[in-house]
Amino acid sequence: xxxxxxxxxxxxxxxxxxxxxxxxxxxxxxxxxxxxxxxxxxxxxxxxxxxxxxxxxxxxxxxxxxxxxxxxxxxxxxxxxxxxxxxxxxxxxxxxxxxxxxxxxxxxxxxxxxxxxxxxxxxxxxxxxxxxxxxxxxxxxxxxxxxxxxxxxxxxxxxxxxxxxxxxxxxxxxxxxxxxxxxxxxxxxxxxxxxxxxxxxxxxxxxxxxxxxxxxxxxxxxxxxxxxxxxxxxxxxxxxxxxxxxxxxxxxxxxxxxxxxxxxxxxxxxxxxxxxxxxxxxxxxxxxxxxxxxxxxxxxxxxxxx
Amino acid sequence: xxxxxxxxxxxxxxxxxxxxxxxxxxxxxxxxxxxxxxxxxxxxxxxxxxxxxxxxxxxxxxxxxxxxxxxxxxxxxxxxxxxxxxxxxxxxxxxxxxxxxxxxxxxxxxxxxxxxxxxxxxxxxxxxxxxxxxxxxxxxxxxxxxxxxxxxxxxxxxxxxxxxxxxxxxxxxxxxxxxxxxxxxxxxxxxxxxxxxxxxxxxxxxxxxxxxxxxxxxxxxxxxxxxxxxxxxxxxxxxxxxxxxxxxxxxxxxxxxxxxxxxxxxxxxxxxxxxxxxxxxxxxxxxxxxxxxxxxxxxxxxxxxxxxxxxxxxxxxxxxxxxxxxx
Numbered sequence: 001x002x003x004x005x006x007x008x009x010x011x012x013x014x015x016x017x018x019x020x021x022x023x024x025x026x027x028x029x030x031x032x033x034x035x036x037x038x039x040x041x042x043x044x045x046x047x048x049x050x051x052x053x054x055x056x057x058x059x060x061x062x063x064x065x066x067x068x069x070x071x072x073x074x075x076x077x078x079x080x081x082x083x084x085x086x087x088x089x090x091x092x093x094x095x096x097x098x099x100x101x102x103x104x105x106x107x108x109x110x111x112x113x114x115x116x117x118x119x120x121x122x123x124x125x126x127x128x129x130x131x132x133x134x135x136x137x138x139x140x141x142x143x144x145x146x147x148x149x150x151x152x153x154x155x156x157x158x159x160x161x162x163x164x165x166x167x168x169x170x171x172x173x174x175x176x177x178x179x180x181x182x183x184x185x186x187x188x189x190x191x192x193x194x195x196x197x198x199x200x201x202x203x204x205x206x207x208x209x210x211x212x213x214x215x216x217x218x219x220x221x222x223x224x225x226x227x228x229x230x231x232x233x234x235x236x237x238x239x240x241x242x243x244x245x246x247x248x249x250x251x252x253x254x255x256x257x258x259x260x261x262x263x264x265x266x267x268x269x270x271x272x273x274x275x276x277x278x279x280x281x282x283x284x285x286x287x288x289x290x291x292x293x294x295x296x297x298x299x300x301x302x303x304x305x306x
Numbered sequence: 307x308x309x310x311x312x313x314x315x316x317x318x319x320x321x322x323x324x325x326x327x328x329x330x331x332x333x334x335x336x337x338x339x340x341x342x343x344x345x346x347x348x349x350x351x352x353x354x355x356x357x358x359x360x361x362x363x364x365x366x367x368x369x370x371x372x373x374x375x376x377x378x379x380x381x382x383x384x385x386x387x388x389x390x391x392x393x394x395x396x397x398x399x400x401x402x403x404x405x406x407x408x409x410x411x412x413x414x415x416x417x418x419x420x421x422x423x424x425x426x427x428x429x430x431x432x433x434x435x436x437x438x439x440x441x442x443x444x445x446x447x448x449x450x451x452x453x454x455x456x457x458x459x460x461x462x463x464x465x466x467x468x469x470x471x472x473x474x475x476x477x478x479x480x481x482x483x484x485x486x487x488x489x490x491x492x493x494x495x496x497x498x499x500x501x502x503x504x505x506x507x508x509x510x511x512x513x514x515x516x517x518x519x520x521x522x523x524x525x526x527x528x529x530x531x532x533x534x535x536x537x538x539x540x541x542x543x544x545x546x547x548x549x550x551x552x553x554x555x556x557x558x559x560x561x562x563x564x565x566x567x568x569x570x571x572x573x574x575x576x577x578x579x580x581x582x583x584x585x586x587x588x589x590x591x592x593x594x595x596x597x598x599x600x601x602x603x604x605x606x607x608x609x610x611x612x613x614x615x616x617x618x619x620x621x622x623x624x625x626x627x628x629x630x631x632x633x
Contacts, residue, residue: 037432087615093432094363098571099614101564105607113601226443226560229436237432276453283451287444291425294437298428 007138009259010252015144017251018151022206023228024235024243025158026199032238033174033195034089039100040080041203041228042221043107048073048204049211049220050111053120062125066208073204074197081196089192104222112218119217122208147209154202155244162240171195175238227254230286234293236303245301250286257285310626314579321582322485329478337477338549339593343585344484345546350569350581351491352538357567358576359499360531361511363435365563366422366442370536372449372558373418374411374543379461379553381407386464404469408544415540416533418445423532427525442560449555460554467548474548484545488582491538496578498534507531539566568606572613574620583621 027041048069056065080103088096123129128143162168170191173181182188207221214220231250235242262278269277293301308316321340328336349371356362384391384400391398401407426437450458466474474480498504509517510524517524547553556562565588572587573580591609595602617624 031432037435084611084615093435094357094571094575095614095618097363097365097435098567099611101568102607102610102614105603105610109601109604109607113604222560226439230440233433233436233440280448280451283447284444287440290437290440294425294428298433300433 003136004138007134007136008140009255011138011140011144011148013252013255014248015148015151015251016255017248018148018155019206019210020224020227020231020251021244021247022151022154022202022209023224024231024247025155025240026202027228028232028235028238028240028243029171029195030199031232033171034192035178036085036089037093037096037100038085038199039097039225040103040107041199042225043104044073044077044200044203045207045221045224046107046111046218047076048207049122049216050115050120050207051204052208052211053122053216054115056122057120062123062212065122066205069204069208070201073207074201076204077197077200078193080200081193085196086189086192108218117218119215120211122211122216124212143212150209154205158240167194227286230290232300234290234300236300239300239302242300242302249289253289254282254286257282261285308625310577310622313622313625317579317582317586318489321586325478325481325485334477337481339589341477341481341484341549342546343582343589344481344488345542345549346566346569346589347582347585348484348488348491348545349539349542349566350573350585351488351495352535352542353566354535354570354576354581355495355498355538356532356535357570358580359504359511360507360528360535362427362528362532364426364438364532364535365435365560365567366426366438366440367536367539367566368558368560368562369422369442369445370415370419370539371543371546371562371566372445372553372555373415374540374545375547375553375557376449376455376461376543377411377414377540378407378467378544378547379463380455381410382463382467383455383461402465402467404467404474404548407467407548408541411540411544412537415543416537418540419533419536420529423529423536427528427532439560439563442558442563446555446558446560449558456554458555460552460556463547463551463553466551480549484549487541487545491541492578492582495538499578503527503530568610572610572620574622577620577622580620580622587621 023041023045026044027038030036030038030041051072052062052065052069054065055068056062059065084099084103088099091099124143128146130142131139132142132145134140160168162171170181170186173184173186174188174191174195178188181191203221206224207216210224211220227250231243231246233246234249235244235246258279261282262275265274265278297303321343325337325340328334328340349367352370353364353367356364356367380391381400382402385402386400389400391400422438422441426434426441429437449455455461466480468474469483472479472483474483499508506517506522506527509520509522510527514524517527543557546557569581569584569588571580572584573582588606591602591606595605599605613620619626
């Protein structure tokens with residue numbers, strides 16, 4: 001195993017983690033501020049992927065596609081929030097789970113109806129299609145590096161938004177006491193819509209970015225949604241910092257597990273069964289990580305009391 | 307407006323009479339649909355114990371359903387290929403004998419529920435939902451990446467398994483078997499609901515602090531209920547696999563968990579016959595709307611959304627004009 005290969009896998013893990021962060025940041029904010037568990041978050045990711053692919057194919061510009069994904073997903077978020085989600089804040093988690101599960105069915109089948117069952121293809125933009133030379137002789141795809149940079153920029157932006165702006169103050173106030181901030185004259189309905197749209201835009205952004213390295217298809221958001229839940233459980237519900245650390249932890253564990261475990265088993269058993277056992281175990285590794293965190297910290301690494 | 311017990315009796319009778327009439331008229335497909343309703347309703351009855359009585363919102367019950375399915379698939383697969391499951395230290399062979407398959411399905415799904423429940427019940431609220439979901443997905447991905455039993459393609463079983471005294475290949479006989487099991491489990495679940503244990507379980511849902519104060523341990527009660535609930539889902543999974551003669555990771559996917567939950571909710575959470583009504587509505591929607599449009603799940607989604615937003619007591623609640631199943 002060469003150093004370059006190891007470093008490449010490490011970067012892949014970070015890239016995966018950053019993408020998971022974009023998903024889980026929105027989920028955890030929506031949960032923290034509104035107390036809503038949103039299964040349809042993966043559908044907004046899918047909306048982002050499809051919009052980006054459709055607009056990029058029509059105009060030939062990836063940047064325009066990305067803008068369409070951001071605004072389109074945010075718009076879908078606003079629409080869904082006003083029509084459905086708004087009625088769920090005061091309901092129990094069961095109603096929220098079911099209503100958002102219903103939204104998944106509607107979004108998935110609706111997208112299949114509009115775009116058909118076949119995956120769409122989205123090409124990596126021309127400038128970013130080649131590899132970049134990094135120190136130590138590592139070659140890494142420019143596009144994946146761009147995802148890492150974009151994701152970290154979003155993380156920084158979110159940090160500044162939450163700690164430095166008026167909106168951020170309101171979001172934090174909403175997390176700690178909903179009634180009080182409403183009593184202080186903040187338009188809480190508007191705040192909720194904005195937070196939901198922000199989460200939706202982040203999910204759509206993630207879907208568009210990932211769409212160019214994987215295929216854009218129906219149900220693409222669901223595996224990511226469940227991983228985002230794992231991230232949130234590990235990081236602690238409602239904590240954006242927890243989401244970032246949890247996402248990187250999950251991304252690295254998953255990628256490195258798939259890379260290293262088969263090799264590890266190959267040191268003491270024959271190759272074919274080492275690959276089988278290694279990859280089967282690797283597919284379960286993040287859930288084992290989650291179980292481990294739960295045993296020691298049932299509220300997650302950065303969670304307060306729920 | 308109709309009393310709930312009368313409505314329940316009516317539903318039960320309809321589920322019995324329609325397949326019998328279909329049998330007389332030679333409408334085999336209707337019998338298969340009714341069998342499907344029985345099997346899915348059984349899974350719903352299982353989930354209802356955790357969800358309706360215990361208030362545990364598990365989005366991972368597909369795990370137990372799928373384990374039951376794989377118990378059947380693995381045993382029958384070894385039996386049809388005449389390869390023993392293991393030879394050392396002692397010989398274990400596959401079997402096509404339903405009672406043995408059911409026993410294994412119930413034991414294995416119960417053990418899985420014990421492990422998953424013991425970890426998940428350390429938390430509550432949204433954490434519990436996400437964790438049960440994640441553990442369910444863990445088994446799903448494991449089933450996909452483990453090639454010994456078909457991996458992503460699943461396992462096909464060529465001939466339906468055997469039950470002593472019955473010819474299970476005859477649709478009406480297999481229906482009768484599933485219908486009897488469903489009836490027995492609904493009866494047991496109604497006994498459980500009003501037993502000392504059932505009352506304690508409902509107390510943990512209604513007020514955890516008070517339950518603790520009278521000297522009960524909510525964790526233990528919930529865990530036992532979770533295991534019972536998982537075992538019933540496991541049995542339903544084994545029957546469902548036998549009905550389709552096919553097992554695949556799809557049984558373990560979280561969509562299956564969502565669907566089992568839909569059965570319970572469409573009918574009305576916590577109501578004894580809710581899973582049956584919900585499963586019947588689901589199967590009929592799939593059958594009739596699926597014939598009209600390939601995108602029938604949009605309508606399922608809209609219906610579910612309407613029930614959640616505007617009819618909290620489910621369909622039984624609408625018919626009996628009573629929102630709450632309890633009190």
